[in-house]
Amino acid sequence: MPAASTNNPELYESPFLKAARSEPVPHTPVWFMRQAGRSLPEYLKIREGVTMLDSCTRPELVVEITMQPVRRYGVDAAIFFSDIVLPLKAVGVDLDIVPGVGPVVARPVSTLADVAAIPDLTPDHVPFITEAVQGLVGELGNTPLIGFAGAPFTVASYLVEGGPSKEHARTKALMFGAPDVWDALMRKISGIAAAYLEVQVEAGASAVQLFDSWAGAVTREDYRTHVQPHSARVLERIGETGVPRIHFGVGTGEILDLMGEAGADVVGVDWRVPLSAGVERVGGRAVQGNLDPTLVFAPTEVMLDRARAVLEAGAAAPGHIFNLGHGVIPSTDPDQLARLTHFVQEESRR
Numbered sequence: 001m002p003a004a005s006t007n008n009p010e011l012y013e014s015p016f017l018k019a020a021r022s023e024p025v026p027h028t029p030v031w032f033m034r035q036a037g038r039s040l041p042e043y044l045k046i047r048e049g050v051t052m053l054d055s056c057t058r059p060e061l062v063v064e065i066t067m068q069p070v071r072r073y074g075v076d077a078a079i080f081f082s083d084i085v086l087p088l089k090a091v092g093v094d095l096d097i098v099p100g101v102g103p104v105v106a107r108p109v110s111t112l113a114d115v116a117a118i119p120d121l122t123p124d125h126v127p128f129i130t131e132a133v134q135g136l137v138g139e140l141g142n143t144p145l146i147g148f149a150g151a152p153f154t155v156a157s158y159l160v161e162g163g164p165s166k167e168h169a170r171t172k173a174l175m176f177g178a179p180d181v182w183d184a185l186m187r188k189i190s191g192i193a194a195a196y197l198e199v200q201v202e203a204g205a206s207a208v209q210l211f212d213s214w215a216g217a218v219t220r221e222d223y224r225t226h227v228q229p230h231s232a233r234v235l236e237r238i239g240e241t242g243v244p245r246i247h248f249g250v251g252t253g254e255i256l257d258l259m260g261e262a263g264a265d266v267v268g269v270d271w272r273v274p275l276s277a278g279v280e281r282v283g284g285r286a287v288q289g290n291l292d293p294t295l296v297f298a299p300t301e302v303m304l305d306r307a308r309a310v311l312e313a314g315a316a317a318p319g320h321i322f323n324l325g326h327g328v329i330p331s332t333d334p335d336q337l338a339r340l341t342h343f344v345q346e347e348s349r350r
């Protein structure tokens, strides 16, 4: 059950959740991918001496870090502070998040036995997630909390490569050359992702985002055959809870329609795709995006002119959630994001 939003009419009617359901809104809602984190001095301070993965398992830290950008910017939604590899860590996969590098997996996956050795996730693996979400829902009041998980392809890439990768060559070699292992791995990860999202929704998250950050690495045909069915299984399970589902990836201009067909209510559009084209491609679904994240480094007027163009293009969709076209770049000046948030909310007021 979408516990938080059904028990709270004002939350249910918030601009973010209305846009996600393709209903008319008083203003275009705005939040930023990776809004909680490295660009905020208050984040760097609270994280001093605590590793990334440890911070994700401490509910009081998760609540505080998730709240920081909400307080600072007045954004229309909070994104749960965690990481896409956290559920793997929780079931016992030996991995770490190395500062400046990203997730690193001790023993990369290549065989059916490797896949079979990864346990399925149950709520008992992540009591700290339930506690953090419940704490947040209390603090957030009428501001929605977005839960999230990594999509099967993107998480598989870290498991197969053993760390971050540009070409995803080993991952795709497994997909091409060992379809049985690939299928087993993608089923395993999709089960973990769905169970992890269910825990967050059960505890009170009122929307979810499935991050398939690296899905742009595959062709349309390979996406359709080897990736989409697995993401679709996750999205279908979450659909049963009734909360809106956002689905986002980078460099996904050629597969946006297929990402929508995987079962999303809202398709995140990366900054490379003109938003007007994105709206066309996802035909009939709401969109999220898509200001180029580097525009925060331009003069404010230039950034706001481009934001206005994004708002105009988004108005053609049945629902539009304003966002950057990928995550906040760590060196971003928080004051620029504050100006951008205020501008989007005022400029789009109806």
Ligand code: CP3
Pocket: 032, 033, 034, 035, 036, 037, 038, 052, 079, 080, 081, 082, 083, 084, 085, 097, 098, 099, 100, 101, 102, 103, 148, 154, 211, 213, 327
């Ligand atoms: O504000 C938010 O969006 C909430 C938190 C969040 C984090 N990771 C925290 C984090 C979210 C939504 C993610 C998702 C995530 N993690 C994705 C999908 C989103 C995207 O950017 O495409 C991916 C691909 C990852 C994997 C990952 N984890 C990367 C690429 C990195 C960065 C490595 C680096 O330091 O350059 C991480 C680590 C990570 N996740 C950090 C944070 C705040 C930085 C670690 C730190 O602060 O010590």
